[in-house]
Amino acid sequence: MTATIKTIGSIADPVDAQADARDWSTAAGSYIERFGDVRRKAIAAKVAGSNRTQVARVLGMSRQRVSQILNGGGWPPAPGKRPKNEPLIAALDAHLERVTAIEDPVARVKECAQAIEVLVSFQKALRVTRSRCIDYVTREHSYREAAGMFDMPHQRVHRYAAA
Numbered sequence: 001m002t003a004t005i006k007t008i009g010s011i012a013d014p015v016d017a018q019a020d021a022r023d024w025s026t027a028a029g030s031y032i033e034r035f036g037d038v039r040r041k042a043i044a045a046k047v048a049g050s051n052r053t054q055v056a057r058v059l060g061m062s063r064q065r066v067s068q069i070l071n072g073g074g075w076p077p078a079p080g081k082r083p084k085n086e087p088l089i090a091a092l093d094a095h096l097e098r099v100t101a102i103e104d105p106v107a108r109v110k111e112c113a114q115a116i117e118v119l120v121s122f123q124k125a126l127r128v129t130r131s132r133c134i135d136y137v138t139r140e141h142s143y144r145e146a147a148g149m150f151d152m153p154h155q156r157v158h159r160y161a162a163a
Contacts, residue, residue, distance in 0.1 A: 001122045004088055005129060014133035015149050021133065025126040028119045031092050035099070035119070039112035040069055042105040059109055134160040 004024060011017035043066060046055050052070075056063040095115065102108040137146045138161045146161075147154035 001088065001118070001125075005122075005125050008126075008129055014136045018130050018133035018150055021126045021130045025123050025130070027089065028123045028126070031096070032116050032119045032123075034096055035112045035115045036069075038096070038100050039109050039116070042108040042112070043069055046105040046109075058106055131160045 008017050008020045008024070011020065043055065043059070046058070047066070047070065052066045053063045056066045059066065099108060099111045099115065102111060134146065134150065134157055137149060138157065141149070143154040143157045143161070147157045150157060
């Protein structure tokens with residue numbers, strides 16, 4: 001994922017770099033949802049044989065967090081283009097399959113939590129990259145001009161540039 005951030009950072013055109021960062025952020029969000037779904041199913045399987053307090057203790061979470069995960073249905077990932085870096089997508093798909101195949105629900109939950117943590121950090125780095133691209137363009141152009149270049153509302157361009 002670090003290589004992907006570096007690749008995006010090396011794109012000369014800030015509009016293209018911002019678009020790639022946006023696409024990767026969308027993909028990361030989709031994988032966060034998918035790992036979250038696997039985690040939710042693993043917790044549900046573990047709860048089937050005991051109560052939520054016992055499961056929370058085994059997982060190292062609070063009972064409220066277990067309930068929150070079980071009750072959260074999630075939302076569908078935002079539509080977006082598939083990123084160009086197919087090796088990373090293939091690696092994420094393979095990791096998701098490996099984690100899904102883990103028999104022990106506790107181990108599956110822990111693997112999912114780690115993957116989600118990494119993906120959230122990846123999304124944060126992508127936000128910084130997008131902000132830098134937008135900030136660079138707004139030095140030479142108005143927010144409204146930049147909004148046309150990035151195909152987003154000028155208020156969002158202003159918010160990214162100010163970040």
